[in-house]
Amino acid sequence: MAYTSSFHLPKHLLLPSSRRTRHSRPSSFVPVPAAANKINGGVNGHHAPEKPAPNGKAPQHINGHGKKGVNGQGGKKGINGHVNGHTDRIHLSVSTGGGGGGRQDGSGLRVAFQGAPGAYSEFAAKTALPGCETVPCRAFADALAAVERGAADRAVLPVESTMEGTALRNYDLLLRHGLVVVQEINLFVHYCLLAMPGVRAAEVRRVISHPMALAHCGRALARLGVDPEPVEDTAGAVEMLRSERMLDTAAIASPRAADLYGLDVLAHGLQDESWNVTRFLLLSRPPVDAAAAGAKTSMVVAHRGGSMMVVLKVLSAFSSRNINLTKLEVINNDGAAAAGSGAGARPPVMILDTSARGAPTLRAFPHVLYVDCEGAAHDPRVREAIQEIETFAVFVRVLGCYAADSTVYDLQ
Structure with missing residues (x-):
C-alpha cells in the first residue's frame, strides 16, 4: 500500500516553538x-x-x-x-527584510524561482534575502538547474503548507539533486x-x-x-x-x-x-558555511520496510540524546495503489547518492523518512544520532544544516 503519514500538526510543522519567547504564537x-x-x-x-x-x-x-x-x-x-x-x-505584522534566525541581506546573490515576476516564490526569496536579484524560471526543476550550472546562486522551493501538507512534493525534486538547504522562510499566503x-x-x-x-x-x-x-x-x-x-x-x-x-x-x-502559511527552502551548491547557534538539520532516511519499527528506532536515536524533532514524515511507496483511491501505484522515491564513489548516482527507495531536528549536523549529539541511524537504515543523506527561523512573514 502506498501512503504518506506525517507526525506533526501543520502549525507545528511550520512554527516550531521559539527559544526567544514564552508565547505559544510566533513573535510576529x-x-x-x-x-x-x-x-x-x-x-x-x-x-x-x-x-x-x-x-x-x-x-x-x-x-x-x-x-x-x-x-x-x-x-x-x-x-x-x-x-x-x-x-x-x-x-x-508586516515583516520584510531583517530579523529572523540566520537572515542576511543577500546583496549580489541571484535567486532562481518558479514563475513570473510577482510570484509568491519570488516574494519568499525577497523576504529571505532582501538585497538579492531574482531569476524567473518556467519550472521548479529549471530553478534548481540554474543553480547547478552557475546561472544562479540560490533556488527557492515551496515544500509544504498548512493547507496542503507536503502535497507540493518538491521534496522529491530536492532529493534528485545535489543542492543543500541553506535557509528556510515561512510566508503567510x-x-x-x-x-x-x-x-x-x-x-x-x-x-x-x-x-x-x-x-x-x-x-x-x-x-x-x-x-x-x-x-x-x-x-x-x-x-x-x-x-x-x-x-x-x-x-x-x-x-x-x-x-x-x-x-x-x-x-x-x-x-x-x-x-494559510507556506514553508520555502533556499538551496545552494555545496559546500556551505556551517550554521551557528539555533541551527536545524534536515535529512532523509531510506529503509527496507517495517516502517513503525524504523520510526521507533529513529525516535529513540534522537530522544536518548535529548534532541527535539521539528518534522518526521513517513513515505511508503511499495508499488501498490492506496485502497479506494483509484490512483495508480506511486513509484519509489529517487534519491541522489552524493556519497557514492565517482559520479553521484540516483537510487530508488520505496520506504523513506524525512526528518528535521534541532541542532547542527556537526554537533556531537546530532552526529552520534545520525551514526546510530546509519546502523539500521539503508541510506542516510543530510539535506542541509541551516539557521532555524520560525517567524511567519506577511506580504502586506
Whole structure:
C-alpha cells in the first residue's frame, strides 16, 4: 500500500516553538482589536492595506461577516471588506527584510524561482534575502538547474503548507539533486482577487490562477459564481490578464502582484482558511558555511520496510540524546495503489547518492523518512544520532544544516 503519514500538526510543522519567547504564537503576531477592522477588513480578520485601489474604488467583501459586499452577510455595505472574515482575530505584522534566525541581506546573490515576476516564490526569496536579484524560471526543476550550472546562486522551493501538507512534493525534486538547504522562510499566503482597472466584481465571469490557489479559494469562488480556470502560476495569471486586457476575467494572486502590474484589488483574503502559511527552502551548491547557534538539520532516511519499527528506532536515536524533532514524515511507496483511491501505484522515491564513489548516482527507495531536528549536523549529539541511524537504515543523506527561523512573514 502506498501512503504518506506525517507526525506533526501543520502549525507545528511550520512554527516550531521559539527559544526567544514564552508565547505559544510566533513573535510576529500582534493583537488587533475588533474596532481596527470597522473600515478596513482583511484576511479572516487580518488587516487589509489602507491605501486606496488604483481606480479609487475600495476592495469589496466576499463572504465576510458584519458588512455586506458581493455576497456578504448582514449589516450595511462596507467600504473595505474582507473574505470569510471575523473582525476580532489576530493579525500578522508586516515583516520584510531583517530579523529572523540566520537572515542576511543577500546583496549580489541571484535567486532562481518558479514563475513570473510577482510570484509568491519570488516574494519568499525577497523576504529571505532582501538585497538579492531574482531569476524567473518556467519550472521548479529549471530553478534548481540554474543553480547547478552557475546561472544562479540560490533556488527557492515551496515544500509544504498548512493547507496542503507536503502535497507540493518538491521534496522529491530536492532529493534528485545535489543542492543543500541553506535557509528556510515561512510566508503567510494572502490571496487577492485582481482585475483590470475599472472592472467591477459583478462583471467577472471567470477567475484564473495556479490550480492550488484556485483550490484554496474554492468556497469564495463558488459564492462569486465564477468559473475557475487553471494556469501555470499565480503571477503568470496576472501577466496574462494584463497583456491580453481581459475585462471579464480576474486573477488570484498576491497584493504585491497588483502593485507590480497596476491592477485593481477587488477583494482581499480570498482563501477559505484564515491560517494559510507556506514553508520555502533556499538551496545552494555545496559546500556551505556551517550554521551557528539555533541551527536545524534536515535529512532523509531510506529503509527496507517495517516502517513503525524504523520510526521507533529513529525516535529513540534522537530522544536518548535529548534532541527535539521539528518534522518526521513517513513515505511508503511499495508499488501498490492506496485502497479506494483509484490512483495508480506511486513509484519509489529517487534519491541522489552524493556519497557514492565517482559520479553521484540516483537510487530508488520505496520506504523513506524525512526528518528535521534541532541542532547542527556537526554537533556531537546530532552526529552520534545520525551514526546510530546509519546502523539500521539503508541510506542516510543530510539535506542541509541551516539557521532555524520560525517567524511567519506577511506580504502586506
